Amino acid sequence: MIRIQRTHARTLLAAAAVLLHSPGQAGEVEVLHYWTSGGEARSAAALKEQLEKQGHSWRDFVVMGGGGESAMTVLTSRVKSGNAPAAAQIKGPTIQEWARKGVLSNLDEVAAQEKWDSLLPPVVADVMKHKGKYVAVPVNVHRVNWLWANPEALKKAGAKLPSSWDEFFVVADKLKAAGIIPVAHGGQAWQDFTTFESVALGVGGADFYKKALVQLDPAALAGDTMKKVLATFKKIKPYTDKNAPGRDWNLATAMVIKGEAGMQLMGDWAKGEFVAAGKAPGKDFLCAAAPGTAKAFTFNVDSFAMFQVKGADKVKAQKVLAAAILSTEFQEVFNLNKGSIPVRLNMNMAKFDDCAKLSSNDFVSTAKGGALVPSIAHGMAVAPAAQVAIQDVVSLFWNSDKMSVEEAASRIAMAAKTP
Ligand code: GAL
Numbered sequence: 001m002i003r004i005q006r007t008h009a010r011t012l013l014a015a016a017a018v019l020l021h022s023p024g025q026a027g028e029v030e031v032l033h034y035w036t037s038g039g040e041a042r043s044a045a046a047l048k049e050q051l052e053k054q055g056h057s058w059r060d061f062v063v064m065g066g067g068g069e070s071a072m073t074v075l076t077s078r079v080k081s082g083n084a085p086a087a088a089q090i091k092g093p094t095i096q097e098w099a100r101k102g103v104l105s106n107l108d109e110v111a112a113q114e115k116w117d118s119l120l121p122p123v124v125a126d127v128m129k130h131k132g133k134y135v136a137v138p139v140n141v142h143r144v145n146w147l148w149a150n151p152e153a154l155k156k157a158g159a160k161l162p163s164s165w166d167e168f169f170v171v172a173d174k175l176k177a178a179g180i181i182p183v184a185h186g187g188q189a190w191q192d193f194t195t196f197e198s199v200a201l202g203v204g205g206a207d208f209y210k211k212a213l214v215q216l217d218p219a220a221l222a223g224d225t226m227k228k229v230l231a232t233f234k235k236i237k238p239y240t241d242k243n244a245p246g247r248d249w250n251l252a253t254a255m256v257i258k259g260e261a262g263m264q265l266m267g268d269w270a271k272g273e274f275v276a277a278g279k280a281p282g283k284d285f286l287c288a289a290a291p292g293t294a295k296a297f298t299f300n301v302d303s304f305a306m307f308q309v310k311g312a313d314k315v316k317a318q319k320v321l322a323a324a325i326l327s328t329e330f331q332e333v334f335n336l337n338k339g340s341i342p343v344r345l346n347m348n349m350a351k352f353d354d355c356a357k358l359s360s361n362d363f364v365s366t367a368k369g370g371a372l373v374p375s376i377a378h379g380m381a382v383a384p385a386a387q388v389a390i391q392d393v394v395s396l397f398w399n400s401d402k403m404s405v406e407e408a409a410s411r412i413a414m415a416a417k418t419p
Pocket of ligand 1 (some may be wrong): 040066
């Protein structure tokens with residue numbers, strides 16, 4: 001279990017509060033987020049605690065639903081009714097959409113005081129800015145292209161972690177023969193899409209991924225490589241169980257924790273569930289890059305955008321929250337619980353496990369090598385409308401017994417044109 005180093009954090013954050021803000025009226029920050037699973041809830045609690053330590057209050061505005069689609073729907077209605085929350089878990093190109101509406105607060109003052117430009121990888125800082133000004137603060141770096149496995153289940157099946165898709169299906173057959181559900185899956189569109197993007201990266205490679213799923217190049221989307229990706233993706237389906245439809249992602253992770261299932265393809269928020277269950281990597285669970293993606297990294301950066309709110313106390317509380325999020329203490333506490341790695345550069349990774357250290361090393365090496373790519377399934381790569389349109393086709397293909405690979409590829413290419 002992660003022991004949260006509170007005293008050290010409290011002392012330093014209190015000092016930061018004095019430096020950053022003159023004493024005054026405590027403010028409340030209403031925060032919209034969708035972190036409700038075991039690991040996620042512990043991470044949200046760590047954020048709430050940091051804010052309260054500095055005398056401000058956190059009002060939870062939680063919207064259930066992994067992946068955040070429901071949360072974005074609720075946020076839109078709140079903002080349209082003129083009742084925006086002070087902060088909302090918004091990320092990727094969606095930040096730009098909200099910024100264009102002129103409803104986000106400018107965080108440049110905090111960013112300058114805290115020297116964010118020197119703390120953040122440029123690829124991340126750019127996503128947080130609109131027209132050169134900070135309008136959001138990043139919390140972490142999740143890696144999406146992970147495969148999680150139960151070592152006992154693999155041993156029982158006489159199998160080992162697969163590093164290619166051919167090996168993956170051999171392992172899946174062995175698990176099936178041993179009476180173990182090969183792949184734990186939650187049949188929700190965003191989870192189908194999460195699996196799809198790892199297959200696309202593994203089968204097509206980073207250059208194909210960028211051309212097809214970032215640039216939305218029509219030829220790449222409807223071409224032979226996409227058809228190979230779709231065929232591999234659909235080949236996974238028979239290795240999931242009949243209760244997969246509608247299952248929440250963390251319940252799928254629980255199947256691997258309990259050994260009911262052998263493997264799960266999911267981002268490293270799944271590691272937050274293993275950690276919350278007191279499981280140790282290398283002993284109780286294994287982490288590996290999704291098949292064929294060891295030299296690539298699909299990044300998913302959670303971030304909070306601050307909405308324009310009335311009241312000096314609320315504005316100050318927003319700035320305190322933004323500064324606390326990128327403090328070294330919070331970056332350590334939060335990411336140890338969340339399963340992600342710190343977004344702040346040059347962090348001491350001593351307390352992080354081998355999965356996180358691998359992720360941290362790969363984040364740097366793939367950034368240098370051009371294989372660091374934004375997750376389309378988690379809102380980092382394209383505008384939300386195109387993301388959801390493509391996701392719907394991918395999920396329809398996963399669930400349909402009639403749609404051919406050719407039809408799916410051409411429908412994905414059509415969906416990508418959604419403005
Ligand atoms: C992602 C989000 C993660 C985690 C996951 C499951 O989109 O960035 O922090 O919440 O969904 O809900």
